[in-house]
Amino acid sequence: MAVTLIATATMGLEALVAREVKDLGYENVKVENGKVEFTADESAICRSNLWLRTADRVKLKIAEFEAFTFDELFEKTKALPWADFIPENAEFPVIGRSVKSKLFSVSDCQAIVKKAVVESLKKKYKTNWFSEDGPLYRIEVALHKDVATLTIDTSGTGLHKRGYRYLHNEAPLKETLAAALIMLTNWNADKPFIDPFCGSGTLPIEAAMIGQNIAPGFNRDFVAEQWGFIGKAKWDKAREEIEDVANYDQPLSIFGTDIDHRMIELAKNNATEAGFGDLLTFKQMQVTDLRTKQEYGVLVGNPPYGERLGEREEVEQMYKKMGELFKEELATWSIYILTSNEKFETLYGKPASKRRKLYNGNLKTDYYQFFGPRPPKNEA
Secondary structure, three states, X not given: OEEEEEEEOOOOOHHHHHHHHHHOOOOOOEEEOOEEEEXXXXXXXXXXXXXXXXXXXXXXXXXXXXXXXXXXXXXXXXXXXXXXXXXXXXXXXXEEEEEXXXXXXXXXXXXXXXXXXXXXXXXXXXXXXXXXXXXXXXXXXXXXXXXXXXXXXXXXXXXXXXXXXXXXXXXXXXXXXXXXXXXXXXXXXXXXXXXXXXXXXXXXXXXXXXXXXXXXXXXXXXXXXXXXXXXXXXXXXXXXXXXXXXXXXXXXXXEEEEOOHHHHHHHHHXXXXXXOOOOEEEEEOOHHHOOOOOXXXXXXXXXXXXXXXXXXXXXHHHHHHHHHHHHHHOOOOEEEEEEOOOOHHHHHOOOOOEEEEXXXXXXXXXXXXXXXXXXXXXXX
């Protein structure tokens, strides 16, 4: 059965998600704000959940239509083949959102869609009552400019929850954004990698997964694993593929540092949980003490932004010192820094080769990219 899937994405990461979808071998890829739509067979539900590093979740698209009245929403929803996907004992709550649409009451839209799905299933299963004690099929009605999109969530918990980070710092970098920051660099597994603000270790762990071609979803479950129309065999096959293509023997040089010794302990624990305990090195130090004899590496950092009162001056001083230090100590390295501080280039003392706007949570940030020199051919 052919299905249409929507991989949702944080603003600014849509092109990366689309690239990942195409790398999985899927075509007919359509990129819109906050989402990437593509058509494939049912096994794509398994593979996209397991493999997409930068998407937030994967949704199964049931239909899209104009809806200007509640009657229209009800009738068009009721006419859809819900029983092709949803079994008789399924739990099927409805969530919703509405933007710039005549049907602006989300609670009413949810109630109407729920009623319409019930009516459709009643007809198919010849019953008046549903126990809803089986697998979960969370339906979403999303209205945008009077167009209703009906989907069922296949992921369950968001895809950023990889399963390795039981403990984290107060303002952790989401795993999906961390993976994106690495994928936007020129890093590969043969180059050294440093994160001088490693916090609970998210960037180094995501780099290790990318470096050894390990699927980000290898360590967790997905709600669609309980869905009968996909079946266990497709999930088993998708998980076998993960094992077949993982390169566990790939040596890595990945180093994370942080000023806070508690963060270093957290990072070590999380790395062990992810299976990289022996592969990653973490050390307590401040960024100004960073030294390395390695060359032509990649540094990716998410330093403090100085958003809080009283912190800005201290953070800006640190940015200045970073610029001076990296110029001397990391002359051959490519440097990538995420910050919301608009004066970063001036403070750092160098214009970025490239800047990219990204959102860290709700905070608008810039990703400053400073490209290092190419290594000589004999060292490449």
